Amino acid sequence: MAEPSEGLHAALAEWLSHLRGLSDVSDHTLAAYRRDVAGFLGFLQSHHGESLGTARIATLGPSDMRAWMAHERNRGLSARSLARALSSVKSFIRWLADRDGFDASHILSARSPKYQRKLPRPLSEEAAVEMISQVDTQAMEPWIAARDAAVLTLLYGCGLRISEALGLTGDAHPLPEVLRIRGKGDKERLVPVIPAARAAVSDYVRLCPYPVETGGALFRGARGGALNPRMISKAMERARMALGLPSTATPHAMRHSFATHLLAAGGDLRAIQELLGHASLATTQIYTAVDAARLMEIYDKAHPRA
Structure with missing residues (x-):
């Protein structure tokens, strides 16, 4: 599988640093964000058979998002976990689009899979x-x-x-x-x-x-x-x-x-x-x-x- 470009590596690190400085996001949450986005980028590189740079992210479309989500479900990821991963990916791409000045609406329009939320269990x-x-x-x-x-x-x-x-x-x-x-x-x-x-x-x-x-x-x-x-x-x-x-x-x-x-x-x-x-x-x-x-x-x- 092709390796991520240095620019993409740097962008992911910069985004995580941005999140760490912006709010009280825990190290555990940041690790989950890193894992979700790295998995997404790894899939894209395998899917397209080429090393992707930050500029290439701007050209992704709904079909790329559907292919990634189908891949994740086929490997056994639950709808709830996929929804969380999609949220991480969208957050990263939204930040990248703001930084690099491209329109990411066609990527951000990907719908999250539906799942039954567990109801809170309050005490009497x-x-x-x-x-x-x-x-x-x-x-x-x-x-x-x-x-x-x-x-x-x-x-x-x-x-x-x-x-x-x-x-x-x-x-x-x-x-x-x-x-x-x-x-x-x-x-x-x-x-x-x-x-x-x-x-x-x-x-x-x-x-x-x-x-x-x-x-x-x-x-x-x-x-x-x-x-x-x-x-x-x-x-x-x-x-x-x-x-x-x-x-x-x-x-x-x-x-x-x-x-x-x-x-x-x-x-x-x-x-x-x-x-x-x-x-x-x-x-x-x-x-x-x-x-x-x-x-x-x-x-x-x-x-x-x-």
Whole structure:
């Protein structure tokens, strides 16, 4: 198979560097982007039997995209994984088109394969509260128990992502009535803070043996460094075993529960979108399906079939 041109190698590296500097994209995500785009470029070179440069990318058409997607499906890639790879490829080509000044609309028009999105698995209101109460009592060190409870209260009470909660610094204490959160894609949003969350964080700070410092991590690990999200996951693992909850009771499920319970209480979908920091309303609309599924489950239990 022909080797990629040096220009194409350099373009891919430049794009990844651009992404790394633009937002808080993780190394894991960047590795996935690199793998997706490199696989696409490798296919094109094999498909055309020649080494492709950046200029050649501008001449690609819908047939090239269809051939690549067919190749990926034939080698066993799922529709969901292919959709993710296509998103990576489009992002790279869109960036390259902007950099080199060519029209990529004929490439970007390739449709993503349809797949059934997995519905979020929220906890019930009772289980979410029990989860917070459980982690508040299970750690040997009172300050660690208070810390874990404070983090989960922020996830469930304010709809924060675990990365957003652990990204808070000492500047955020005492928590205001409205938090300014910088989320995915470096986008900012305003999130109301419920009294329970303010109280939980205050309890944690009062018990924490490490001083709250401006610019330093608000939530600390046992040795004083920034808290690793894995420690919250482990605390929830212990708690869900004690409570008899399923493995889907994860930190992200607390955020799902926040959105689902708000919707069930009559919350406006647009408002929930803003609170969660979703770029697209379509992402938030999945919670309408979750709520409908929950209602059908209740209905089936109340009216069992003969």
